[in-house]
Amino acid sequence: MRFAGKTVIITGAASGIGLATTQLFAREGATVFASDIDSVGGEKLAAESEGDVRFVHSDVTDPASIKALMDKAASETGGIDTVFNNAAAGGARPGIDEIEPEEWDMTMDLVLRSVAFGIRYAVPHMKGRKGASIVNVSSVAAVGPGYSPTAYAVAKAGVLHLTKCAAADLAQHDIRVNAIQPGFINTNIFTSTLEIPDEMKTMANAAIAQLSSNAQPVKRGGQPNDIAEAVAYLASEAASFVTGTSLIVDGGITIGPRHCWDPEEETLFAGLEAMEEQAKAAAAADAAGQ
The missing domain is CATH 1.20.5 (Single alpha-helices involved in coiled-coils or other helix-helix interfaces)
Structure with a gap:
């Protein structure tokens, strides 16, 4: 029960990494405010999870909605101990030679600005909380091209630098800030923005899961719980000497070109x-x- 008595905010909680992380923190004693734009999935998560999970509909592309989420959690429990800025999607797919300004801005708002204001509006409720911690989701796409569309990769690189800057800004308040860099994790992020029928998305996700078992040195596809466990470590007392850094959880996909492994x-x-x-x-x- 590492998080007994703690208040935890998790965005993008209705599926994938967010869902697995919500369930883990709730099992270990936290009061989890699980936010998402998917009300059906969020309510289902809250109803079926072990522990205290409270769903809050929130759109992370709207700073006012982020602020309302943080204020609600703090008003109900007295403060915030951990924030997991997880919500994101693949964003716009065109390369830099074809992307339109509105597509670029949409991706930055969803992937990078949402993290910035998740931090901004949580911090007033985290000051003075022993062990306060923020964990942001970056990606292996932040380390180089080839892992994702360009706009997403640039935004995730921004999340890494934001994490370091925020760790410096918030050290005076004893708030630790770290990032997690997932690799090829079997979630619906690869198909969520595709304009295809749901049954085709299901088939595509199954094919991706099959391919992912051979995409990196560790011979299995990454699972949401692999990331959830890493987030729990960064948020826990075990990582009390860790701030301003990132933890790559990718099965080794970034260690080098395929021929080296x-x-x-x-x-x-x-x-x-x-x-x-x-x-x-x-x-x-x-x-x-x-």
Whole structure:
């Protein structure tokens, strides 16, 4: 019961990582204010979770809605101990050569600005709370291209820098701020913005789950609970000496190109070595023929 007596805010709580994290914190004694724009999913989560889970409809692209969420939680429990800024989606998919200004702004509002104001409006209710902690969701997409659409990757890189800046700003209030960088986690984030029927989304998610088991050195797909456990660590007393940093939970996908961990993957060096062996064999054959 690491979080007994604690008040915890989790955004994007109705599915995926947010749902798993809500359930974990509630099982371990926290009063969890689970927010989402999905009222049906949020109410279902609150009704079926073990522990004290209170659903609050909230749109993280609206700063006033974020403030109302934080104020409500504090008014009901006396303050806030942990905030998990989790809500996001894949955002706009076009590359930098095709994206429109409104698509860029929409992605930044959802992925980056929501985190900034999740911190901004929670902090007044966190000052003076022993062990106060904020955890933000970034992504492996923040470390380089190829993991996500461009706008999303840039926004998630912004979350990393925001985390460091916020940790510096809030150190005077004894509030720790850290980030988590998920890798290939089996949630609906990859299909949530696609304009296709729900049954096709279900099929696509199943295909993604199958492919993800071979996407990184750890030979299984990442699960929401993998991230939930890492968030719980960063929010707990066990991480009381940890602030301003990020924890990558990705099954090793960012350790290097595939050939460095997959022995079946052909590499440039292997190709050069094969050419060298062929040249030696040809030279030996020529020498034998002479």
